[in-house]
Amino acid sequence: MRLIVEVDGDIIVNVAPDPGYVHRGIEKIIELRNIIKSIPVIERPSIIDASNLNHAWVRSIEEIQGVEVPRRGQYLRTLLNEMNRIMSHLYWLSIYGVFLGHTTMFMWPLGDRELFIDLAEKLTGARITYSYLVPGGVRRDLPPGFAEEAVKRTEYFEKRLKEYDRIFFNNPLFTSRAKGIGVLSKEKAIELGCTGPTLRGSGVDADLRKDEPYAAYSELDFEVSTRPDGDSFSRAMVHMDEMRESCKMIRQIVKKIPAGPIRRKAPIVLPRGVAYGRVESARGECSFYLIGEGGDKPYRARYITGSYRNMAAIPAVLLGNRLADMPTAWWSIDYWPVEADR
Amino acid sequence: MAPIIGKAKAAVDISIAYLTGIRHLFHRPYTLRFPQQRYAVEKGYRGRHLLHLDRCTGCGICAWICPEKCITIVPRGQRWYPQYFYGRCCFCHFCVTPDTLVTTNPSVSPISRILPGDRVLTHTGHYRRVRKVLTRNYSGRLYNIKPLGAPFPLKMTQDHPLLASPRDIVKKGRLEKKPRPPVWKTPFELKRGDYLTMPIAKEVRDTDVYEQEVVVGQPGTRKPLESKLILNTEHSLFRLIGYYLAEGYVVRRTVGFAFGEHEREYIADSARLLEKYFGRETKRFILHNSTHVLLHSVVALQFFETFGRGAENKKLPDWAMFAPTQKQAELIRGAWRGDGYFHRPTKGNRSTFFEYTTISKTLAFQLQQLLFRAGIVGQISLATHANKKPNYVVTVRGRFVSTMADLMQVKFEDKRVKTFSRFEMDANYVYAPIEEISSFEVHDQPVVNLSVEGDESYVAGNVTAHNCTDYCPEFALEETVEYDIAEYTRDRLVWSPERLSKPPVKKDDKYVFSVDTIGGASQVPQKEE
Numbered sequence: 081m082r083l084i085v086e087v088d089g090d091i092i093v094n095v096a097p098d099p100g101y102v103h104r105g106i107e108k109i110i111e112l113r114n115i116i117k118s119i120p121v122i123e124r125p126s127i128i129d130a131s132n133l134n135h136a137w138v139r140s141i142e143e144i145q146g147v148e149v150p151r152r153g154q155y156l157r158t159l160l161n162e163m164n165r166i167m168s169h170l171y172w173l174s175i176y177g178v179f180l181g182h183t184t185m186f187m188w189p190l191g192d193r194e195l196f197i198d199l200a201e202k203l204t205g206a207r208i209t210y211s212y213l214v215p216g217g218v219r220r221d222l223p224p225g226f227a228e229e230a231v232k233r234t235e236y237f238e239k240r241l242k243e244y245d246r247i248f249f250n251n252p253l254f255t256s257r258a259k260g261i262g263v264l265s266k267e268k269a270i271e272l273g274c275t276g277p278t279l280r281g282s283g284v285d286a287d288l289r290k291d292e293p294y295a296a297y298s299e300l301d302f303e304v305s306t307r308p309d310g311d312s313f314s315r316a317m318v319h320m321d322e323m324r325e326s327c328k329m330i331r332q333i334v335k336k337i338p339a340g341p342i343r344r345k346a347p348i349v350l351p352r353g354v355a356y357g358r359v360e361s362a363r364g365e366c367s368f369y370l371i372g373e374g375g376d377k378p379y380r381a382r383y384i385t386g387s388y389r390n391m392a393a394i395p396a397v398l399l400g401n402r403l404a405d406m407p408t409a410w411w412s413i414d415y416w417p418v419e420a421d422r
Numbered sequence: 423m424a425p426i427i428g429k430a431k432a433a434v435d436i437s438i439a440y441l442t443g444i445r446h447l448f449h450r451p452y453t454l455r456f457p458q459q460r461y462a463v464e465k466g467y468r469g470r471h472l473l474h475l476d477r478c479t480g481c482g483i484c485a486w487i488c489p490e491k492c493i494t495i496v497p498r499g500q501r502w503y504p505q506y507f508y509g510r511c512c513f514c515h516f517c518v519t520p521d522t523l524v525t526t527n528p529s530v531s532p533i534s535r536i537l538p539g540d541r542v543l544t545h546t547g548h549y550r551r552v553r554k555v556l557t558r559n560y561s562g563r564l565y566n567i568k569p570l571g572a573p574f575p576l577k578m579t580q581d582h583p584l585l586a587s588p589r590d591i592v593k594k595g596r597l598e599k600k601p602r603p604p605v606w607k608t609p610f611e612l613k614r615g616d617y618l619t620m621p622i623a624k625e626v627r628d629t630d631v632y633e634q635e636v637v638v639g640q641p642g643t644r645k646p647l648e649s650k651l652i653l654n655t656e657h658s659l660f661r662l663i664g665y666y667l668a669e670g671y672v673v674r675r676t677v678g679f680a681f682g683e684h685e686r687e688y689i690a691d692s693a694r695l696l697e698k699y700f701g702r703e704t705k706r707f708i709l710h711n712s713t714h715v716l717l718h719s720v721v722a723l724q725f726f727e728t729f730g731r732g733a734e735n736k737k738l739p740d741w742a743m744f745a746p747t748q749k750q751a752e753l754i755r756g757a758w759r760g761d762g763y764f765h766r767p768t769k770g771n772r773s774t775f776f777e778y779t780t781i782s783k784t785l786a787f788q789l790q791q792l793l794f795r796a797g798i799v800g801q802i803s804l805a806t807h808a809n810k811k812p813n814y815v816v817t818v819r820g821r822f823v824s825t826m827a828d829l830m831q832v833k834f835e836d837k838r839v840k841t842f843s844r845f846e847m848d849a850n851y852v853y854a855p856i857e858e859i860s861s862f863e864v865h866d867q868p869v870v871n872l873s874v875e876g877d878e879s880y881v882a883g884n885v886t887a888h889n890c891t892d893y894c895p896e897f898a899l900e901e902t903v904e905y906d907i908a909e910y911t912r913d914r915l916v917w918s919p920e921r922l923s924k925p926p927v928k929k930d931d932k933y934v935f936s937v938d939t940i941g942g943a944s945q946v947p948q949k950e951e
Contacts, residue, residue, distance in 0.1 A: 113489070114487075116487065116516065117487065117488075117489040117516070119489075119514070120489050120490075120512050120514045121489065184443055187452075191452040194452075198464070201463065201464050201467060202464045202466075204468075205464075205466045205467050205515065206513065206514075206515075209513075209514070211514040211515075211516070220466070223464075223465070243442055246438050246439060246442045247442040247443055250435050250438070250439070251435060251436060251439040252432040252435050252436050253436065253439075256432075339629070
């Protein structure tokens, strides 16, 4: 990914995003592989948000196969998705910190990310690339002592979020650079087809977890955070709010999780059919358009991620700003090049 | 005025920010001093693989599922094993994870009636799904094997492996008593007296509440009304189920328990339990010298119907088979009070034993499995009578009698000079000696074999058999928590089966790594295998 920026003095007059440097042809790779073997590949575009991307894939497969996932499996999926959302936002936050020259904000989120990485390691056996969700359910059950650990860690993390507010988000060094910078109006955001925190930062109440509840989201109590201003600051605060909500959700899940099987046997072949599976990943809507032709490999899989759709917003938020404001405005979109190029 | 307030607020905010940061000067550091300090990984971490050479059959399923194609199957003498190329391995561990198990409880049905998808007990003591039923016509020798404690002899082909523990002759021409670790043997290699194994089902699933959808009539409308029956699975519920298995029957809208007139204690107990769980008053009905405890309840009827209607079809569903041993002990107690008895030594018959008689084959085998779980070996025999259905008799004899007496809460003083049992038992298996083994020639005889997911084995006629297909018995690969990057240096990326089979070294409950000093992975002296 590179941004070709034309400036007049230090005012940005033209921006051309040039993606494709990390394109790996994943859609083609999927066509050549068994549906189970594709799972590690699908995670790779955004390993910091691996389980959400994985979820879109298994949802589309299950829609074609007609397999119903047991409720405990649904809850475990939701649990890992929310943990992954926090991890992904923390990674974004640490890079945001270092973009703005705030080294503490680079160190802290990366350190706190370990809390959830360890938790995920307990659950899945892997730290980052889980391959945890498989058609029909999940691969492992909750380990003993997980619930207490999860509650302890989320409560500690919420305290840390207050410290983040004090050191960074209420800090005039940040607010003076972020408020009113990179404004993306509501109409413009809808017109450009943005999703995820970028769209909600412009005041649009759109979240797949509420609008089209999948997995266990319909049984959880959470709020969709929106900010009306549409500037860098409001997009950043949407990320912060989502981390708080995710913490709440994790505590609810470990409390409410029903007993029962975690996986139902799903066939290894993909029957003839078409499905569109979508989930709300950390960077917006991630979706698979999947065509099966009866074999164990799909005929075609179209893979659309949040970053890919938010790429259109990059010129919109940068135009007319000063060059020095570029890091604030650009990274607030949470654009992950690998995820966009796939 | 406003700019001044803004500036003051900014000054306050920025000093808060600085203070927040400065406070952390006095906190413990986040970081570890790698490599002197090591990060402890969680149990179940997907580290490098551990290969069990004895279990691996070299089937190649692991090589097939590997997304990175990093597994090759290499020959070692007569056998084939996987070899890993860790340069490509992404540690997804699809090669390790077998399919997740879903419960079902098998009844004991003839092998020819088993369908793909049914669950059978395998040699690891789990119930697993039948992948395929294979039928073929067989010409050659057919073996007839009858282990002690099984009602029927087992018929099998010459090449069919059984999990057995051979016994050698020790001094005075006796066979050694203690069983050796079981191995797969074909009938051809077995002799009379060798132990055959019966696995003990180990899965326990404790549920506090039992739920069942029931249909009750809606008064006046004749429309069925669906509702939910919720019962607390306490110990006494299992005793009630035990009573039902032995003495219970369901007729029209009534559940009845037929006791003898003198069994006052059991009559009162079952009536009390029925009233407790179904909240209806029970009625008594006396016919000759038997007393019937009756409960007119459609809900209770539908509950007890899951345990079989008619004495021939009595059986136990899943949740009862997987219940904890304590609760199952209550079930055995209830059932034994009905149909079983305790024989104390008399003048005519000096032996001491517990016996249970039923005409349901399924129930006999299920009770035997429950007894195994309680640490008791019961043997099943078939008693045929003229003009009667054949009886299956579960008998507990020898040194298991005192354990059984404890379980039954029967007062029993062991006055026997010596007790004796030809069965042996350990945590995983019950060992039963072969009583008879014979063979005969057949021509074009149809034979059935099962291909079972996971373990590739099943229990036929109470004996553990392996199937003859070429599927991999899984669990040959295991994950270890070894994650040391120093192990994966450039010229040591290919892990041979022998190297994979070495478990990680442990010292003082910690794993020992090849690097313990400063220098890091790149400076490790590289050794040849």
